[in-house]
Amino acid sequence: MGENIPYITTRTNKSGSLRYYWQRSGHKIVRLPSDPIDRANLAIRLNNAADQKVEINLAWAEDTLGWVIAKYKNSADYKALAKGTLKYYKRFLNDILELGGEMPFDEISRADVIDFVESYPKDSQRKHCSAVLRNLFNEAMYRGCASHNLASNLRLAEMGSRTQIWQQEDIDSWKKAAKKHEKADALILAFDMLLYTAQRPIDVLASKWSQYTDDNIILVRQQKTKTLVGLPAHRDLKKALEIARDKRTSETIVSNKNRQMSYSVFRKAFVQICAMAGIRDLQPRDLRRTAVVRLGQAGCTIPQIASVSGHTIDTTTQILEKYLPRRVELAMAAIQNLENAEDSKKLATLTPEPK
Template sequence: MHVRLRYVTERHNADGKSRWYWQRRGHPLTRLPDEPVKRYAMAEHLNAQADRAEAGTQVAAEGSIAWVIDKYKESKGYQDLSAGTLKYYNRILNDIRELGPGLPFEVFDRRMVLDFIGTYEGIGDDRKVAAVLRNLFKTAQYWRIVPVNHASELDLSAPAARDRIWSDEEIAAWLKAAAAHPRGEAMITAFHLLHFFAQRPIDMLKMGWSHLRSGAALVRQQKTGKLVEVPCHSALAAHLETLRPTATTVVAYNSKPVSYPAFNVAFREILAKAGLAGAGLQARDLRRTACVRMAEAGATEAQISAVSGHTIETTRQILETYLPRTRAMAQGAITKWEEAVEERRRNKKV
């Protein structure tokens, strides 16, 4: 018997393959699993959460991210944590909840776990985040929400630092492929925000039109709490002028915000279409790419950190690791030296 699911739509990608999405007014568009049973379960969870919200009930839907977090906080293991450990556990738990409290916890597959861990850049942060996720998975397993702990047995022995920045050719290829994607306009907008504002994906997806003012953006960084004001790059400003605001957020699809999980799925789909699936590129690498490009243009470490929100020390580490020592970079230094000498000569004559 065919069961019609509320607010579920079927769409087809460029290859003619079916994709299913949960689309309900006032809620983020969410990609559903291809497997029918999982698709049904996820849609039911999302509808239950939305029904409760519309009825004025704030109780988290069973099996949702918020529900698992609440169950974990009720556990003895959580309540026995020291004050110091609780401080960073709660920060990470809040970050996880912000991904979408009503989304089913099962959206955390292995790829999602690794993507989320990778958004933390501090020394040792990867292990702290992995520990929090492992405890959440244990809670979800206990309540029969998920069968597998995707946060266990992670290979975190290698340095967490990424070693990739985007080339101009890779950026052009990704943007060309994105134009043919079902969420193309939203993904291209997200890409430009990431590239030219040098912020984390989760912060860019939450950016509202109200945050853009006087040719700049005010960004409250979720992971650090820092408030940074970033002027719009001319290329970004030109792109934003082509958009017609249809939602409170700048990145929107069908007049609805795009969730972090949906963004990750679409981003990887576009990478594959662009022939970049094996290139080791990720969305978060655009932040580092922006730092390198600003340095190549002659910006100082302090100026770059004012844009990205990194500390000056972290900015220095990024540039030390990724800034290429090219002939062009060396020529720029010699040219500046020569210009300074000539300036001194002119001043003496005056």
């Protein structure tokens, strides 16, 4: 039943079970029921709605990340949380959902969990985030879509702030290796957006073409801070965006099979490319810090850098204080700027005013 209905695809989970999905270009992937009659009926409804360009209000597909979060929010344990605790639980659950609500929960790896927790700069944030994830995995285990709690036994005390910076040779090596990957175009575009916008991977992957204006400004609403930043595209990024826009197949700038690339898919491919390039101890989120340092090395002021990255002035100052080396080249450039300003002032003094 349903073999001749278009847009039905299958996947095999880690336990070897076959799952059915409705996957059509330009639409959110939908998990289909195991029952063949129910599966066929839902697929037909979805195709008819897509043909008529109308939306069907469906809940998250069973066993997806969004589905587990919804189940957890409706649980007695969640409803029993204190008001103050509930506030930060909502925040972290919203952040977790940004990884991709349609992603099957069992596709989340231990590495994904560690990387996500480490993305928070403060010890208290990492502690709270890990607690939320542990409870979420408990819910998933209860629902039968996870076999282990991958958020347990995290070494939070050893998680310090990352200090890694991408050097130019690392960037060149990564891009060279990325050209051999099956998702080369999307991954290199995502890399350039991270490098030139100083934004978080989650925000870059969620960026839509509607946020890229005619005057080459990228509008980004940061998920964690809710800050709206407008970023002029660097000339190299502008060229890449123009090429990608001509070939676009989805609403999001970075796409995977005609839909938004989830963080899990992006990170997995990113790690594969790092291995191909022989790059160790560098991650996608390190590009945000790298972008800030590169702007500082280019002589940008702290307010200018903060307007790009969306950091506060204090945070931007701390990043530059910690990571921007005291190089002779920067000192020479500073003195040269001072001398040029003094020469311009002298010239203005010597030049007679027109009568």
